[in-house]
Amino acid sequence: MVTIGSVVLGVSDVPRAAAFWREALGYVPREEMEDDWVVLVPAEGTGVQLSLGLSETPVQQHPRVHLDLYAADAADQAAEIERLVSLGAQHVDWDRYPEDPDFVVLADPDGNRFCVIDTSHG
The missing domain is CATH 3.30.720.120 (Signal recognition particle alu RNA binding heterodimer, srp9/1)
Incomplete structure (x- = not known):
């Protein structure tokens, strides 16, 4: 295994x-x-x-693999997003959000997409 x-x-x-x-x-x-x-x-x-x-490969707009970072609740999610943006992350204008999403899509300084998830979300 x-x-x-x-x-x-x-x-x-x-x-x-x-x-x-x-x-x-x-x-x-x-x-x-x-x-x-x-x-x-x-x-x-x-x-x-x-x-x-x-890597010299360009960043994918809709990557097949990405990281999910977990936050305890909406307040923790908002605080983590603010902290990550202060470190150099950027908000991504994501065109695939569902209604009432539990996640926010960010990109690291290289453009790699990742999500910050509110794990308490309904």
């Missing part, structure tokens, strides 16, 4: 992406960061790894 060891994101600037995701998630580099690759791990020691690799 295999397990997921790491989620990998392609980025155009590894140091910039690492700085954003370190602050966003409270992660630290597993080993010394290289110009084209870094693996970030939870500072607390357990959880999903996030690997960032140099």
Whole structure:
């Protein structure tokens, strides 16, 4: 049986992406960061790894894979969105929101889409 060891994101600037995701998630580099690759791990020691690799592939407007970041409720979601935007995330003009969504789509500094989910939403 295999397990997921790491989620990998392609980025155009590894140091910039690492700085954003370190602050966003409270992660630290597993080993010394290289110009084209870094693996970030939870500072607390357990959880999903996030690997960032140099990529020249353009960002997909509607990516097939993305990260979902969970917030406890609507107030926590709003606070996290504000914090993430202050770190360099951007709101995405998402054309696929359902009525009464429980998520907000953001993009990291490289344009990779991710969602902030209100897990208490009906």
